[in-house]
Amino acid sequence: MDDLRRMAVFAAVVQHGSMSAAARALRMSTSAVSQQLRLLEQGSGVTLLHRSTRKLSLTDTGARFAEHCQAMVSAASQAKAQLALAHDAPSGELRMSAPVGFARHIGPALAPLLADHPALTLRLLVDDTMINLVDARIDLALRAGRLPDSTWVARRLCDFDWVLCASPDYLRRHGEPTTPSELARHQWLVGSRDGSALQIELAGPEGAKETLRVEARIASNNQLSLEQMCAAGLGVGMLTHPDVHALLSTGALQRVLPAWRLAPIPVWAVTPQRDNQPAKVRHAIEALRAHFEATPGTRR
Structure with missing residues (x-):
């Protein structure tokens, strides 16, 4: 991991043209940037930069290496952007399960969400048995009534009369x-x-x-x-x-x-985890909640 960090520092120096400029972009001291480059060269046994009082210049090996380091940084930036996108916009396959009686609500509830987000797909498993969410790779399950103790996370959507x-x-x-x-x-x-x-x-x-x-x-x-x-x-x-x-x-x-x-029966949205829910799950839960709020015979 240290080498990857030093490669990113090296790419920043090449991009910005000097150690001081790279240091400002990376919010590091110039001496820290210089030390990271020195350790990178010592670890590889190859000189990557010619240093002078006026400017830095790449060796032939340094120029070829810089291309790969910059590609690595670009790939990391794209990966981070994908994580942000997954957090903000629903995409990918949403795997849901529901009892047969509740399956009729899923189409009307999720139709606007699916229409607004073409990158989102749905895999719906309808079964009156209690599906194990982890084994079946379920992102979100609809359940009703009293829930058994488990490590899963249940959010109350509404009550059915x-x-x-x-x-x-x-x-x-x-x-x-x-x-x-x-x-x-x-x-x-x-x-x-x-x-x-x-x-x-x-x-x-x-x-x-x-x-x-x-x-x-x-x-x-x-x-x-x-x-x-x-x-x-x-x-x-x-x-x-x-x-x-x-x-x-x-x-x-x-x-x-x-x-x-x-006495009414509670309806739950059940997920395998509490934190860092992907956008597809968060938006689906809110779509279900909104649908049930507008459905006669339910109460919050």
């Missing part, structure tokens, strides 16, 4: 519940891998609270499938409001017990 809903056809056939206790007799679509029962905690008017346990007729670990089956009239589902907002707006789904509320 849960809603109880069913199709109008289902409610015509089975009746519309008017109290939480009536929910237990309905057919339920439950987000679960093993088909286990669902415990629901509801907050109602004037501080009322109800906790009930419902059995699953249909269980799935995929929220999108539950939404589709709910719209098909197969039962009551506890679904995230942003994902069913359009179905509620068109009347394909109807809210059940709208005066009662469920």
Whole structure:
């Protein structure tokens, strides 16, 4: 490393034409510059400069060596510029992962970012299993709910509201519940891998609270499938409001017990590291945050 530093000093002397000028550009003393050149010559056993009281002149070997030293300095400057560019402008491949239910938000959220930065590409891995970010080389993951302990860094983007809903056809056939206790007799679509029962905690008017346990007729670990089956009239589902907002707006789904509320679910941006995030990750997180802020059924 010392030789590289001395080569950079030598290139500066050649560029500026004198040791004193190079010293000013490098913010060194003239004697320090002279010492670095002397050590470079002693280490190589070759004379690079002819020194006189009036000027410096390159030896033939020094002239050839100077070309390579200047190329080295130029390459280092370009490398530093690339680091600055990576810090300021999104570029390269952004590797993301998300559960199937959240994947629908990534296109609308990142479309403006991708349109504004042609050098940025996206590799999206959609999987409901918990992908290891390091093993899969993931830059950014969307996660929801309670996160397991890990060394990864989680930033809260927003909360999704849960809603109880069913199709109008289902409610015509089975009746519309008017109290939480009536929910237990309905057919339920439950987000679960093993088909286990669902415990629901509801907050109602004037501080009322109800906790009930419902059995699953249909269980799935995929929220999108539950939404589709709910719209098909197969039962009551506890679904995230942003994902069913359009179905509620068109009347394909109807809210059940709208005066009662469920605790929201947090949505996280998860990254393998906290510091020195590349621009592609920082901009993607802000794009996701902005998208969710404008999405009905979310809260900060």
